[in-house]
Amino acid sequence: MSIGTVSHVLNGNTKARISKVTQDRIRSAAKELGYRPNQLARSLWRGKTDTIGLLISGFRNPFFVDVVESAESAVLACGYRVQSASAPSAHGTFRAHADVFNWPVDGVIMWADAGQTLATYMGPRAAQTPVVYIGSIRTDDTDWIGFDSYGGGRLLTEHLVAKGYRKIAYAYPADWQPGHEDVRFLAFRDVCSEAGITPRTLLTANRDETCSAGLDLGLAIARMRPSDRPDAVFCHNDTIAMGVYSGLRRAGLRVPDDVAVAGCDGIEFAQCLEAPLTTIRIPGEKIAEQAMHVLNTRLKSEAKPAQRVQTILPTELWVGGTT
Structure with missing residues (x-):
């Protein structure tokens, strides 16, 4: 033989x-x-590794854990292996990572802000690597699956206005600059303006988008004079919102009677509070599944795509007991 x-x-x-x-x-x-x-030898011989890279920022946020799990399931269902890597947030400091993945990958699913590209983390190799971006709505010639963050921000702010809140503040990490890239904040600002409300902003004491950062902010809000204190806080994500909720409660304030709290992401943990968190639910599972479907199609075809896939998925307002 x-x-x-x-x-x-x-x-x-x-x-x-x-x-x-x-x-x-x-x-x-x-x-x-x-x-x-020998997978290395086999990969060299075949010219592919049957491995998909997942590049996700913010693993400290439980929402991204759910996104990774959904993406991994979708990748495995298509017959590929998975290699995950963490990308530093675009709002922090980072350097280019030419070898962000320890093993060559055939394609990448990347959670990215509108200005981020795969080249930031893979260098020249990115030009030969198919990628589907997820998360933000982009304007470049790429494949992406995004979600309607602006629409979700409007739904939540309109809900707060309809409930009668007038001193509404938007809470975000200290190193963020709410502006053209943070469409959730733009939605908040627009709805406040339409309702004749002066939009306020609150910063966490550090850069973290964590529950502990929110806790410190909640305690700081509680120390404000009642006349200066917001009557509702729209937090940039659920983890900050959970912390703000805990800080307010720890200081003896009632939620939502004294201060209402809302978040964004729709993480499961936020529903375990004594008063389940009002939030914007982002369809992380659908985003991951559709991204892998697009990437698998690209990998199966040698021809350059005639048209990019660019999809915006809707978000959903979920009203809990904190507003």
Whole structure:
């Protein structure tokens, strides 16, 4: 039996004309010997690794854990392996990572802000790597699956206005600059303006988008004079909102009677509060599934796509007990 015949069978080459009896003998012998293919050699020979890279920022936010789990399930369902890497936030300091993945990948699903690209983290290799961006609505010639953050921001702010709140503040991490890239804040500002309300902003004491940062902010809000204190706080995400809620409660204030609190993401943990959190639900699972469908289509086709896939998924207002 030739080396070539064994190689064809173990590498799954269905084009080679090898009898079923011979194939069974080879596989049986490989099993007895404990043979495991050398993935590096196989990848070099085939020119692909059957591995998809997931590049996600903000693993400290539980929302992204859910996104990664959904993306991994979608990748595995398509027959690929998964390699995950963490990308520093665009709002912090970072350097280019030419080798962000420890193993070559055939394609990448990347959660990115509108100004981020794969080249930031993979350098020149990004030009030869198919990528589907998820999260933000982009204007460049790329494939992306985004969500309606502006629409969600409007829904939540309109809900607060309809409930009668007039001293509404938007809470965000200290190193963020609410502006043209933060469409959620723009929605908040626009609705406040339409309602004749002066929009306020609050900053956490540090850069973190965490529950502890929100806790400190909640305690700081509680220390304000009642005349200066907001009557509702729209937090940039659920983790900050959970912290603000806890800080207010710890200081003896009632939520929502004294101060209402709302967030954005729709994480499961936020529904475990004594008063479930009012939030904007982002369809993370659908985003991940659609992104992998697009990427798989790109990998199966050698031709350059005639048209990019650019999809905006709706968000949903979920009203809990904190507003």
